[in-house]
Amino acid sequence: MSEAGDMGLVVVGAAGRMGQTLIRAIHTMPGARVAAAIERPDSPHLGKDAGELAGIGIINVPIVDDPLPAFAKADGVLDFTAPAASVEFAGYAAQARIVHVIGTTGCSADDNARIAAAARHATIVK
Template sequence: MTDLPGIVVTGASGRMGQMLVKMLAGSDKARLVACVERSGHPWIGRDAGVAMGGAAIGVTVTDDPLAAFARAQAVIDFTAPSATVEFAALAAQARAVHVIGTTGLEAEHHAKIDLAAHHAVIVQAGNMSLGVNLMLGLARKVAAALDADWDIEVVEAHHRMKVDTPSGTALMLGQAAAEGRGISLDAAMVSGRDGITGARTRGSIGFSAIRGGDIVGEHDLIFATEGERIVLRHLATDRAIFARGALRAALWGQTQKPGRYDMADVLGL
């Protein structure tokens, strides 16, 4: 078992963090070697399994990410943009594969991640599931086949605790549609409609978000014209699909050269 790749989970107390800890604790493909949380968090110094309300797993939660990363071959990170860019630099210093599932990243964050990717393997994606990444390929093909007489709308739904809108997956779908149509998403994107907005602009790509309950993730990409609609849909019912995808990315990254990759690379799509 000791020859299995060692993995660190950051943000261990979060929804995805706990899912990853549970998956890795029972994995025959990798070892959970450390759990990281922010300084002052009540889990610091506690066994991660006990902190989650279960049995001890022999892994103590720490607030020293560099020391944790130095003992690992990969870091799986579903935290917040400001934390992720710090982890990217530290993972690069430790030469550990950094798998990033954090959403809400902006240009300044991506620039710092790009710098870290000169020294280590980074796999970053707004969604780690196979189904979503297949849907992205379909989105490009459908958008390329339809002209601007077909309106494009992205509708997404998530649990009440999600803090960013649109979701990372929604933005990925919008970007894929824009690429298929040969336009800039930044120029075509319309979100948060309110009040008297007037008729939609031809060629725009609209975004709508639903937040409520414990919805794991639902995404519709709608192509609509006079008399007909095409709807591409992905429904996530179990957060474990993202954990499995992240682990697959962490293992895949072990044999890659430093650089920045996405799930399409991991899945060979």
């Protein structure tokens, strides 16, 4: 939690439709703030302000491609990406010992097993 007591949330897939929707929702939610916005390394949106991209104005949260440092400083992760990315993010959430909410669909049995393994070290809601 930040000094102000707000829950810091990381949005992965921040430039996507759901990512932008989550950024807008968090911005209006009392007690919560966008702590970080993550995109894949080849995204043309890297370095842009997450709030500006989501249409709410500048929130001073640049879109970055390195999730682990962001996860280490956050309280939770919101993930509506792709199965392979969700598996990777589950591992990072486990390392950071934070909550990971997964809205990704289409996970295989192997993906689900890997997410379940990560859930031994983090609270994962899928």
